[in-house]
Amino acid sequence: MKTTKSNTTSILxxxxxxxxxxPASIGLLLLVASLILLxxxxxxxxxxxxxxxxxxxxxxxxxxxxxxxxxxxAGMLGLGLLLNRWSLRRGVTSDAPADGPxxxxxxxxxxxxxxxxxxxIVGASLLWIFAQTSIxxxxxxxxxxxxxxxxPAASGxxxxxxxxxxxLKIRSxxxxxxxxxxxxxxxxxxxxxxxLEVGQPIDIEGMRYALVGVExxxxxxxxxxxxxxxxxxxxxxxxxxxxxVGIDGPEYKVLQVVRDYLNILGPAVEVESExxxxxxxxxxxxxxKNFVAPDGLRLDTLESAPVVILGVSRGEPTELFGAxxxxxxxxxxxxxxxxxxxxxxxxxxxxxxxxxxxxxxxESS
Amino acid sequence: MNLSYALLLVIVSVAYAISxxxxxxxxxxxxxLVWMAVLAAFIAFQQGVWNSATAIxxxxxxxxxxxxxxxxxxxxxxxxxxxxxxxxIPLTLLGDDVSLVDGHFVLLVVAAFAATxxxxxxxxxxxxxxxxxxxxxxxxxxLAGVALLGFTRSPxxxxxxxxxxxxxxxxxxxLASVEGFAEGLRLLATTSAPLFGTLSxxxxxxxxxxxxxxxxxxxxxxxxxxxxxxxxxxxxxxKLMSPDDSSKLPDAQPYSDFTRLALQTRQIDxxxxxxxxxxQTERVQTDVLALAPDFALLAFAALILLFAAWQRTQEVPxxxxxxxxxxxxxxxxxxxxxxxxxxxxASLMGSLGLHSPGEWIHLGLVTLSTALLLLGWRHKTKIGSxxxxxxxxxLIGVWLLFxxxxxxxxSIIGFSVTLG
Numbered sequence: 001m002k003t004t005k006s007n008t009t010s011i012l013x014x015x016x017x018x019x020x021x022x023p024a025s026i027g028l029l030l031l032v033a034s035l036i037l038l039x040x041x042x043x044x045x046x047x048x049x050x051x052x053x054x055x056x057x058x059x060x061x062x063x064x065x066x067x068x069x070x071x072x073x074a075g076m077l078g079l080g081l082l083l084n085r086w087s088l089r090r091g092v093t094s095d096a097p098a099d100g101p102x103x104x105x106x107x108x109x110x111x112x113x114x115x116x117x118x119x120x121i122v123g124a125s126l127l128w129i130f131a132q133t134s135i136x137x138x139x140x141x142x143x144x145x146x147x148x149x150x151x152p153a154a155s156g157x158x159x160x161x162x163x164x165x166x167x168l169k170i171r172s173x174x175x176x177x178x179x180x181x182x183x184x185x186x187x188x189x190x191x192x193x194x195x196l197e198v199g200q201p202i203d204i205e206g207m208r209y210a211l212v213g214v215e216x217x218x219x220x221x222x223x224x225x226x227x228x229x230x231x232x233x234x235x236x237x238x239x240x241x242x243x244x245v246g247i248d249g250p251e252y253k254v255l256q257v258v259r260d261y262l263n264i265l266g267p268a269v270e271v272e273s274e275x276x277x278x279x280x281x282x283x284x285x286x287x288x289k290n291f292v293a294p295d296g297l298r299l300d301t302l303e304s305a306p307v308v309i310l311g312v313s314r315g316e317p318t319e320l321f322g323a324x325x326x327x328x329x330x331x332x333x334x335x336x337x338x339x340x341x342x343x344x345x346x347x348x349x350x351x352x353x354x355x356x357x358x359x360x361x362x363e364s365s
Numbered sequence: 366m367n368l369s370y371a372l373l374l375v376i377v378s379v380a381y382a383i384s385x386x387x388x389x390x391x392x393x394x395x396x397x398l399v400w401m402a403v404l405a406a407f408i409a410f411q412q413g414v415w416n417s418a419t420a421i422x423x424x425x426x427x428x429x430x431x432x433x434x435x436x437x438x439x440x441x442x443x444x445x446x447x448x449x450x451x452x453x454i455p456l457t458l459l460g461d462d463v464s465l466v467d468g469h470f471v472l473l474v475v476a477a478f479a480a481t482x483x484x485x486x487x488x489x490x491x492x493x494x495x496x497x498x499x500x501x502x503x504x505x506x507x508l509a510g511v512a513l514l515g516f517t518r519s520p521x522x523x524x525x526x527x528x529x530x531x532x533x534x535x536x537x538x539x540l541a542s543v544e545g546f547a548e549g550l551r552l553l554a555t556t557s558a559p560l561f562g563t564l565s566x567x568x569x570x571x572x573x574x575x576x577x578x579x580x581x582x583x584x585x586x587x588x589x590x591x592x593x594x595x596x597x598x599x600x601x602x603x604k605l606m607s608p609d610d611s612s613k614l615p616d617a618q619p620y621s622d623f624t625r626l627a628l629q630t631r632q633i634d635x636x637x638x639x640x641x642x643x644x645q646t647e648r649v650q651t652d653v654l655a656l657a658p659d660f661a662l663l664a665f666a667a668l669i670l671l672f673a674a675w676q677r678t679q680e681v682p683x684x685x686x687x688x689x690x691x692x693x694x695x696x697x698x699x700x701x702x703x704x705x706x707x708x709x710x711a712s713l714m715g716s717l718g719l720h721s722p723g724e725w726i727h728l729g730l731v732t733l734s735t736a737l738l739l740l741g742w743r744h745k746t747k748i749g750s751x752x753x754x755x756x757x758x759x760l761i762g763v764w765l766l767f768x769x770x771x772x773x774x775x776s777i778i779g780f781s782v783t784l785g
Contacts, residue, residue, distance in 0.1 A: 022743075023739040023740075023742035023743060024739065024740050024742065024743065024748070024749065026739050027735075027736045027737070027738070027739030027740035027741075027742070028736070028740065029736075030732050030733075030735050030736035030739065031733065031736035031737075031740065033732055033736075034729045034730070034732035034733035034736055035729075035733075036729075037725050037726070037728050037729030037732060038725075038726055038729035038730065038733065038767075040725060041722030041725045041726060042722070042726075042770075044722075052783055053722065053774065054721065054722050054723050054771065054774035054775075054776045054781075054783070055719070055721050055723055055774075055776055055780075055781035055782055055783050056719065056721055056781070057719045057720050057721055058720060058721055058722045058725060059720070071732070117697065117700070120704075121700055121735075124704065124707070125728060125732070127717070128707065128717050128718075128728065129728075131716070131717040131720075132720040136719060136720060137714065137716045137718070137719050137720070138719065139719065139781065198713075199712055199713060201714065201715030208714075208715045208716065210713060210714045210715050212713060212714065213782075221541065257541055258541050258640055259539065259541040260541075260640070260642065261640070311713070311714040311715070311716070313714060313715065313716040314716075315715065315716070316716055316717070318711040318715070318716065318717060321707065321711065321717055322708075322711070325704050325707070325708065328700065328701075328704055329701075329704070332697055332701060335697060
């Protein structure tokens with residue numbers, strides 16, 4: 001009795017295994033995984049048009065885990081499928097085409113390639129899914145001169161403000177060489193200046209900063225100010241900035257920047273100083289007759305201010321992902337290297353595994 | 366005869382020369398010519414010559430190139446699969462609003478893009494080796510993509526919207542920085558597309574689809590009718606897009622209301638909305654250049670349909686195994702594209718991207734490609750055969766649709782950037 005029972009079980013297991021180790025069942029697992037990955041974010045589209053939604057972090061831990069486990073399962077079945085095929089191949093005569101290889105030996109190179117590619121793909125996609133930390137990596141847009149203490153990052157369903165270990169300010173930008181100078185400062189401490197280049201992220205106090213790009217946002221404009229007085233220099237200032245045109249001159253604060261005052265008077269900036277109070281500066285002639293701005297202050301022009309895009313993340317290592325990438329690339333090389341069938345046909349023609357029939361078609365046409 | 370009309374004519378004749386010509390030499394010659402023209406346009410663009418001439422050459426060239434599955438010879442088709450990604454370099458650089466200083470990164474982006482497009486080209490090749498029915502989802506998805514782009518163009522208006530431009534480029538409604546609202550407001554000005562012209566294009570599409578899917582006897586009768594109707598629709602379409610003397614500036618009221626609302630939600634005096642205005646008011650017309658993605662999608666859909674119709678009438682044989690091989694190769698290249706995108710993210714950011722919706726969807730699409738390939742792998746079984754016949758076309762359609770979604774967010778699949 002015992003033996004029969006175990007026999008039935010083994011037959012059942014055998015059948016289940018055979019049913020599971022099919023291209024279609026692996027495809028089904030991947031189909032569900034891909035639907036999770038596609039529908040998840042599309043389900044969370046914002047109601048109002050928000051262009052930055054597409055390129056800022058999206059978090060859904062449950063869905064990510066579900067997709068990851070499906071991909072892992074598919075990967076395991078894929079390995080089983082390849083092993084099954086491998087054992088099936090023994091004792092089966094290869095009916096390779098006349099222009100193809102005579103024996104089966106070189107064709108297994110392609111099979112190894114497919115196996116390596118699958119390994120790399122499964123490894124890398126799992127690493128990518130699990131690389132999403134509870135506080136996401138973020139792009140922070142920062143106009144030059146503005147100091148920030150925190151930045152918004154996606155967490156769960158919403159956004160939280162993440163405090164930076166130090167206050168952060170972009171001191172200068174060199175577009176030619178692609179470098180910015182970061183100033184990191186703490187209260188009651190002198191700031192530390194750190195150079196940051198494109199493609200060379202730096203780690204400071206557990207945070208990783210990277211220079212991602214420079215944007216010229218047409219909405220963010222700054223005024224170029226100068227003075228008719230002697231011993232003064234031209235300077236630029238954005239909304240909310242304070243500026244001086246002379247070394248000992250008074251400080252002005254920019255209150256408003258208007259590109260076309262009342263749709264007719266052209267660019268104008270409202271500034272304020274302690275001595276002179278609030279007043280408007282116009283690029284063209286002033287609308288008020290005999291108006292002379294204090295200190296001979298002039299608005300030369302309005303220009304788009306560059307905005308630096310900083311990548312801020314928690315500095316997770318990316319080496320393992322790189323290794324998976326190398327495994328994939330090696331597999332791809334083997335896969336493309338030989339233009340052959342992976343396995344020969346079985347006697348009844350079922351289960352023919354071809355990965356390049358196209359070339360024989362090309363030759364026959 | 367206006368510009369878009371001429372463009373359509375050139376695209377169709379070039380595609381015809383490549384596809385319908387019995388002489389392979391002629392087809393190859395035209396192909397090389399288009400290839401060189403696009404290359405010249407690209408070099409001109411590199412040298413800073415970016416005008417309507419280079420734009421036209423690129424549009425015509427790329428659309429004709431997009432017609433590559435029309436090429437019946439497999440050798441050319443495979444060559445095309447490699448040529449297409451290189452052609453997309455100028456397009457990649459076009460959207461280069463976020464300036465990346467290091468040339469290395471530009472190359473990485475182009476390589477990632479190229480691998481993905483090569484993969485998709487191979488999947489498209491796989492679709493053309495099967496029944497013409499399998500191509501219909503591509504055309505439907507492309508048309509849906511055009512609709513999506515038009516409907517999401519303006520946050521204010523409903524219906525299919527066309528962007529407008531003046532002599533200084535696109536027209537914006539702008540509220541400059543005010544205190545408490547530093548980023549200000551900047552809205553693209555759009556006008557509604559005429560209903561009749563839009564509908565006639567739609568009807569033409571449906572007719573061709575019916576011709577491909579319907580009974581075979583229907584094919585021969587409707588062939589000429591569909592062609593003439595397409596001619597008529599094309600004419601209407603060109604009228605729709607034609608620049609005329611009257612100003613096409615939209616009504617300012619909705620824009621002004623929206624501005625007031627935006628100010629009120631920030632607790633700023635709505636009187637500030639008075640200073641908001643259209644940046645250009647003189648010589649405003651439909652912005653044909655900004656409609657390039659719409660044009661490209663429409664031309665692509667039309668060419669795919671015409672090819673499918675041609676394949677139906679010619680009773681071209683199917684090559685299921687060759688189709689599957691090309692599909693498998695395509696999937697491998699799509700994964701390569703994903704790896705290159707991640708390599709770009711890792712070397713720029715020092716992390717594996719932002720995990721933005723754009724990146725989720727990229728991984729989802731590549732996984733979907735693998736899934737569809739495997740579901741149709743046993744193409745002799747009952748279910749498998751259905752999958753194998755439809756999946757390459759459906760896959761290209763899904764990619765096109767998501768590319769349109771990404772574009773409506775001013776972005777590209779897989780890259781966490783917002784273009785201007």
